[in-house]
Amino acid sequence: MEQLADGLLRERRSERRWRIFFRIVWVAVVLAGLWALFVQRVQHAAPTGPHTALVEVRGEIAAEAEASAENINAALKSAFEDANAQAVVLRINSPGGSPVQAGIVYDEIRRLKARHGKKVYAVVEEVCASGAYYIAVAADEVYVDKASIVGSIGVLMDGFGFTGTMEKLGVERRLITAGENKGMLDPFSPLSERQRAYAQAMIDQIHQQFIAVVKEGRGARLKETPETFSGLFWNGEESIRLGLADHTGTLDFVAREVVKAEEVIDYTPKENVAERLVKRFGASIGEGAAKALRTIGPLR
Template sequence: MSGDGDGNNWERKLLEKLALESLTEQRRRRRWGIFFKLLAFAYVGFLIWMAGDWGESAENLTDGRGYTALVAVEGVIDAGSEASAEHVIAALQSAYEDKAVRGVIVRINSPGGSPVQAGMINDEVYRLRATRPDLPVVAVVEDMCASGGYYVAVAADKILVDKASLVGSIGVLMDGFGFVGAMDKLGVERRLLSAGANKGFLDPFSPQRDGQMEHARGLLDDIHRQFIEVVRKGRGARLKDAPELFSGLVWTGARSVELGLADGFGTVESVARDVFQAEEIRDFTQKPSVAERFARRFGASMTESVVGALGRISLR
C-alpha cells in the first residue's frame, strides 16, 4: 500500500514540475513577445518622428540660414522611371513648400525621354516659380542634358554645366521595326482586320503607305516646333543665332555656353555655396519603394514589348 502511495506521489510531483516549467516557459515567451512588440512600436515611432521632423523646425536646424533643396532627374524621363513627372513634380512641390529652402537645384543626368513627361515637369517648374518668385531655380548639368532633359532644364532661371557635359539634341525621333521582308522570306501571311483606313498605322508587320509616313513626319515636326518654342521661351535673348541649334546635334558644355544654351559652369556644391549662400544640401528626390519599382518595371517591360515594335516618339 505504501509503495503504491509513494509511486503516486512521485508521478504527481513530476507532473506538477512539468506543468510549472511549461507555465514558466509560456510566461517567458510572453514577456519576450511583449518586449519585441514594444521594440517594433518604438522603431516605427522613431521613423515617423524622423519623417515628420517633429523634433525641431527646419529654421532651427539650420540656425535660420536655410538650406539648398536638391531634386535629381536621373536617367530616361518616362512614366515608368524614377525620373517620371510624378516623382520629379512631387519632389519639386515638397521643396517649394519648405520655407527653410533658399534655392532649388535640379540636377540633370538624362538622355531625354517622353516629350509628355518632360513637358509636365517644365510646366510645373514655371507654375512653382510663380508661387515664390524669390526662390531661385538652377539646373545643374553633370554628364548629359539632352532632348527631354534639356526640355526640363530650360524652365530654370539658369543652366550651369561642366565644360565636358553633353548638352542639346533639340529634336524628336520615332523609332520602331518593320518585319515585312522577313515575313515574305518565311512565307508568313499577315492578317490584319481593321475599321478605319489608317487604323493599322505603324503596324510593324504591314507595309507602310506614303500617306502614313507623311502623317508620321507631320507628328514629329509638330512636336519639334513645340520643343523649339519651349527652348526659346526659357532661354530668350540668350540664344545665339545659329542655324544648327535646333537640328538635333549635341555640344559640349563649353560650346553650349557659347551658343547660349547654358549660362556658365558650376556644380551642385558651388551653386549651394556661392549662389544660394546655403551650403547645407537636402535631397528632396522621390525614391520609389521596392514594390513600386518592381511593379513599374514589370509594367514597363510589358509596354516596351508592344510600343517598341510599333514605334515611339521620344525626345532622345
C-alpha cells in the same frame, strides 16, 4: 481506416500551420510598411535651417520611371513650399524621354516659380539631352561641366519594318482592322506614303513645341544657328558659347557661391530600406504561397 484518419489529421495540422504562418507574415509586412511610412514622414518633417533644395532628374524620363513627372513634381512642390529652402537646384543626368512627362515638369516649375518667387538652377552632370533639356530650360540658369553632353533638341519616332523578310520566308500577315489607319506603324505591314507624311507632320509639330519652350526659357541668351534645333548635341563648353547653358559649375558650387546656402537637402522621393524589404519580402512570400497551395491543396 486508421491510416486514412491519420493522413487527414496530418493534412489538417499542415493546413493550420500554413494559415498561422501566412497570418504572421502578413502582419509583419503590414507593420514594416507602416514603419517605413512613419520613418519617411519623420524625415520630411525634420526641421532644417536655410539650405539649398535639391531635386534629382536621373535616368529616363517616363511615366513609370524614377524620373517621372509625378515624382519630380512632388519633390519640387515640397522644396518650394519649405520656407527654409533658399533656392531649388535640379541636378540632371538624363538622356531624355517622354516629351509629355518633360512638358508636365516644365509647366510645374514655371508655376511654382511664379507662386513662390524662388530661383531654380539646373546643374548638369554627364548628360542633359532631349526631354531632360526641355526641363532644364525652365531654370533661371543652367550650369554644366565643360565635358557634359547638352542639347539634342529634336523628336524621333522609331521602329522596324519586316515586310521584305516576311515575303522571303513566305509569311503572311493577317491584320484585320476597323478604320483604315488603325494598323498604322505596324512593323509587319507596309507603310504608305500618306501614313508616313502624317507621322512626320505629327513629330514636326511636337518639335515646334520643343523649340518654342527652349526659346521661351533661354530668351536672348540663346545664340541660334541652323544647327541649334537639328537634334545635334554639344559638350558643356560649347553649349555655353551657343547660349544653351550659362556657366560651368557643380551642385556644391551653386549652393555655396550662387544660392549662398551651402547645406544641401535632397527632396527627391526615394524608397527607404524598409520599403524595399517590404516589396522583396512580399514578392518572395507570394511565390512561396503559390508553391504551398499547389502542394497542399486549398486552405480552409
